[in-house]
Amino acid sequence: MKRAALLALALAVLVAPAILPWDFYVNIATQVLIAAIFALSLNLLVGYGGLISLGHGAFLGASAYAVIFLTTRAGMAQLPAAACAVVFATFLAALFGPIALRASGLGFLMITLALGQIMWGVAYRWVEVTGGDNGLSGFTRPQPFGLDLSSPHAFYVLALLVFGCSFAFIALLVHSPFGAGLRGVRDQPRRLRALGFDTWLIRYAAFVIAAFWAAVAGVLWAYYNQFVSPHVLSLTNSAEVLLMVIAGGAGTLFGPVAGAVIVVLLKNVASAYVTRWMMLLGIVFVVIVVFMPEGLVPGLARLRRRSTGGVARPRTEGA
């Protein structure tokens, strides 16, 4: 019963922006969804694969640049441009993967950071293609089947659909045999190898899949902003999404979504009142880490269990 009520509430929250009249909040909801897709994709690496990346923004950025470049500069139609952008960013991950996965742990973090910075450098310096510091503009949202996505509400619905797909895919994946292998790589890579799993290939596959969904988020990001500049490839962007995953709860399905809500809300709403919203974000992050080191979603679940005095349930997320 409680579960059904919770589900109904979640659905209501998701559907509400599509019908409510306030454009400002609808746009924020859209931003949350895009950030959530991005965070969900990174969570595959960070939460389930134990691979902490500081360069995940590279794939969102590459895809955003590609879709805008292909439509505004190369004159490609919207749909093929979007598809090409996703393929391009995923392919980039397929190239980056073998370099980044030379190491795990701190090594992986540093290599992804470096690769991300290279992407930023390219976007900043390769002015002919990327427009350099000015970025690329003049981009408009597509109008698939005569639907005008320029309205905040219509675009929210699109983002919601894509979010639904990505969430469903990742939920399936983490509960599949592949997902079990991925968590096994995180917990006992050596053991998993001895059991017959190709640990490197599992990590590589996860890296590419994560980049694919980041690229999907990148296309939405480009539609939403209708503009791209090197900022999208900056370290801040990669760090922000990592923050969402860790603050929300790495290795849980809802954690990254909660993280995306917090970061996007703070960024948009709090910044209207406080100029140093980054500082506020930092404080919120510190508070979460101090009181719920496992992240907001698992942390709240733990507190609730304690308050209801119930028997500690086995973590369903692990099954």
Place this chain on the structure above:
Amino acid sequence: MTDGPRLPDGGRVTAGRDAAGTSAVTAALEIEGLSKSFGGLPAVRGVTLQIAPGERRLLLGPNGAGKTTLFNLITGDIHADSGIVRLGGRDISRLRPHRRAHLGLARTYQVITLFSSDTLLHNLTLSLLGVSASRWNPLLPLSRRDDLRERALALLERVGLSQVAERKLSETSYGEQRRLEIAMALAQEPRVLLLDEPFAGLSREERRDMQQELSRIPREVTMVMIEHDLDVALSFADRIAVLHQGQVLVEGTRTEVVADARVQEIYLGA
């Protein structure tokens, strides 16, 4: 696990005790001139061993003799500097660890290396998945794999763990975890099973249980065991190899090895 282990090339397993030296039967596991140094310090020096199909081989040796390193070299966890490892006659020296597992090599670890936040059932399921092509399936929920679940439960039953199947590993006893290790290794239906101190840290009763467990493993599975507890180990072994400073010091039957003066000096007597 109802069906028996895979046999090399479909060949029949013969009692392997006297086959070790002869070439009549292809050795289940053959090691030739295996060497490994860590930073100039030799850990394993030119070890050559032949283990016949169905044999129970014991590796003895003081700490630092290179026994576990030898296991790691056989499974491919670490790369040998030189030498060859053959499984059922096939050179596996260049294969990566997971490929060796697919060819029928399973092992347990000296220090328990399991998935501690998962249930025993999940641990065993992972072991079954490791040798199944469906381990790559990204979309089918694992919870729907009733076949895997049933096989896993049957294996847990076999080692007497079915009543704790749904318990988290970290909430089970050390002895139970040791038995799970064995079940996980058997789940893979190995040809060759490497046991790294399976009795370490077990109580007297648990030792007896483990001994029974091991004695019930069919002769189709060749076993190599590292063990310090001579009471249990000697009754297990067909043949014994004593390692000392990375080299095979003595190799032979129980009586031969125990009677050997050098063994008494460096190991038993010391």
